[in-house]
Amino acid sequence: MHLVYICIEEPKEVGRHVASGSCPYCEGKVEAVDVESKWTFCCLPISYVSTRKYFCTLCSRRLVLLNPCVS
Structure with a gap:
């Protein structure tokens, strides 16, 4: 018997x-x-994750925010 992870x-x-x-x-x-x-596992919802992504409207690059190091 094999268990398949989906x-x-x-x-x-x-x-x-x-x-x-x-x-x-x-x-x-x-x-x-x-x-x-x-995320679903065998048609059962496991988790919901909300994120915010930044894009340029002209060159369509994905932009990443970097947090400065606070010392």
């Missing part, structure tokens, strides 16, 4: 809005996208 991530876009700042590569506007991911 774990699937289903991302879903919740909302978009303009973020402050500009792209460091092309000086375009930055857009914030709220994404909700649902």
Whole structure:
């Protein structure tokens, strides 16, 4: 008897809005996208994770925020 693990991530876009700042590569506007991911195991929801991702509207690059080291 074999046990098969089926774990699937289903991302879903919740909302978009303009973020402050500009792209460091092309000086375009930055857009914030709220994404909700649902992890399922054999059709049963395990967890929901909400994240915010930042993209440039001109060059379509994904931007990452870096927290400065506080000493």
